[in-house]
Amino acid sequence: MTLLLIAIATMGLLFVLTALFGAPYVPSLRKEVKLAFIELYPIRPTDVVVDLGAGDGKVLIEAARLGAHCYGVELNPLLALIAKLRLGSAGRVTVANMWSYQLPGDVTLVYAFSVSRDTVKLQRYMQREADRLKKSITLMTFGAGIPDKKPLAHRKAHALYTFIPLQAD
Ligand SMILES: C[S@@+](CC[C@H](N)C(=O)[O-])C[C@H]1O[C@@H](n2cnc3c(N)ncnc32)[C@H](O)[C@@H]1O
Numbered sequence: 001m002t003l004l005l006i007a008i009a010t011m012g013l014l015f016v017l018t019a020l021f022g023a024p025y026v027p028s029l030r031k032e033v034k035l036a037f038i039e040l041y042p043i044r045p046t047d048v049v050v051d052l053g054a055g056d057g058k059v060l061i062e063a064a065r066l067g068a069h070c071y072g073v074e075l076n077p078l079l080a081l082i083a084k085l086r087l088g089s090a091g092r093v094t095v096a097n098m099w100s101y102q103l104p105g106d107v108t109l110v111y112a113f114s115v116s117r118d119t120v121k122l123q124r125y126m127q128r129e130a131d132r133l134k135k136s137i138t139l140m141t142f143g144a145g146i147p148d149k150k151p152l153a154h155r156k157a158h159a160l161y162t163f164i165p166l167q168a169d
Contacts, residue, residue, distance in 0.1 A: 027055055028113055028142045029157075033062050036158040041109060041140055043068050052098040052112045052122075057083030059111050064090035068109075073101040103129045107137060114141040123149065130163040137163050 037043045045067030051059045054072025056079050064070050070091030074080040077095050084093045094101065099121065103110065110129075112122055122139075123146045130137045138152075139161045145151060151159040 026113070027058050030058060030062070032142070032156060032158065033059050036140065036142075036155055037062055037066055040153060040155040040158055040160055041138065043109070047108045048104060048106045049109045049111060050103055050107050052101070052110060052125075054083050054093055055079050055113075057086040057093065059113075060091055060093075061086055063109075063111075069106075071104055071107075073098045099125060103133065103137070105133055107133070110137060110139045112139065112141050114144045114146075116144040119144050119146055122146065126161075126163040127166065130165045134165050136165065139163060 043049065043063055043066040047063070047066075047068040048071070049060065049063040049068045050071045050073070051057075051063075052073055054060055054074040055076075057072060060070040060072050060083065064087060068090075070087060072080070072083050072087070072091065072093040073096050074083060074093060075095070075097055080093045080095045087093065110126065114122055122141075126137060126139050139146075141159050141161070142157055145154075145159045146161055149161050151161055153160045
């Protein structure tokens with residue numbers, strides 16, 4: 001009975017947070033993420049993975065299992081807390097708006113659950129960050145792809161892109 005009440009309260013809180021922050025929560029499919037991190041972009045312990053809109057940390061947990069260091073950015077503080085607790089010392093989760101988040105300098109892979117409404121914004125964000133960091137950054141999308149860019153590869157709903165810095169000194 002207590003568990004049921006906690007579950008109902010959690011669902012209610014998530015609903016209220018979603019209404020307040022306008023940030024719906026739909027996770028990537030765990031099995032597909034696992035396979036994408038093996039077959040599409042094989043994650044190594046030297047990788048630094050950032051999940052834009054990290055949710056409850058599901059994607060980052062899979063990256064951490066393969067030895068990667070992880071960063072998440074999440075608008076919803078409750079989900080960010082869950083992700084933080086799940087990740088432990090394998091990474092860091094920041095409560096922030098991802099569009100103003102600066103990728104860490106050692107990032108190797110950015111993951112985004114991508115919706116068609118935001119693909120142009122995501123493309124601009126990735127290019128801006130590649131230019132700022134002056135290095136190529138790989139993006140893995142789940143869902144909608146980047147409209148003007150040919151993926152390097154794809155596996156089911158996951159696609160892989162690379163963003164090369166355009167601005168020279
Ligand atoms: C579809 S879920 C994806 C969760 C996880 N990345 C996955 O693939 O399973 C999208 C997440 O992005 C968060 N989100 C939406 N807009 C955001 C923004 N502007 N900044 C940070 N997080 C955002 C939502 O709160 C939600 O948890």
